Amino acid sequence: MQNEFVESRKSEFAELKSYIDSVKSSQGILMQTLQKAQDIFGYLPLEVQQFISKETNIPLADIYGVVTFYTQFTxxxxxxxxxxxxxxxxCYVKGSQEIMDKLSEELNVKVxxxxxxxxxxxxxxxxxxxxxxxxxxxxxDDVYGKMEPKRVHEILKKYRN
Ligand code: FES
Known part of the structure; x- marks a missing residue:
């Protein structure tokens, strides 16, 4: 049975395949392929790693190792x-931890x-x-300087709407 994620992202997988086909004959394509895949999917779930492994013949364990080693990949x-x-x-000495705590509370998520x-x-x-x-x-891309915890709620509102 076909995986639900793979089914729902067919066009993205097709785009990734044509990219891999275009670079396949070159050396050391893993980093650039992972970067491309992340640009396409936004992240690198196991299904994408398996696909890259199959298409490039690079062992899944090697791919997983690179993905988890470099912080640019998620x-x-x-x-x-x-x-x-x-x-x-x-920022820390000026209280950024309090900003973080407030965001965490407002959004109900951990860092x-x-x-x-x-x-x-x-x-x-x-x-x-x-x-x-x-x-x-x-x-x-928006920068908020001189932040205070009390501004968090209003700022988040702009992005919620
Ligand atoms: S410490 Fe430099 S911008 Fe926060």
Missing amino acids: VEEKGKHKIGVCLGTA GTTTEDRMFTLEATRCLGCCGLAPVMMID
Whole structure:
């Protein structure tokens, strides 16, 4: 019986297959293929890893090893909006943990996980390079500086609508 995920993502698998066919004859294609697959699917579930293994003849264990080693890859589906709270030193001393706690409470999720409705993924980040605005939070490409826990609710509202 065909897997439900594979059935529902046929066009994405076809796109990945044509990409693999185009690079197959080159050396060292695993990283670029995984990156492409993540761009297409948004994440790398087991079904996608199995497909890559079959199409490239690279053992699944090797693929899994690379996917779990590099933080740029994820095996879990992300939410529609990605929230990153900077826990770099400048932000941390200015209270970014409190921002994180408030988000966690508002969204009812732990850090590193996604809300049940798949709207938000909450993550901790390293220094975002704008320490003058500490504490800093990002939602997708929007930067929120000098954050305070009391602003969290209003800001989230914009993305919920
Ligand atoms: S420490 Fe947060 S932006 Fe630099």
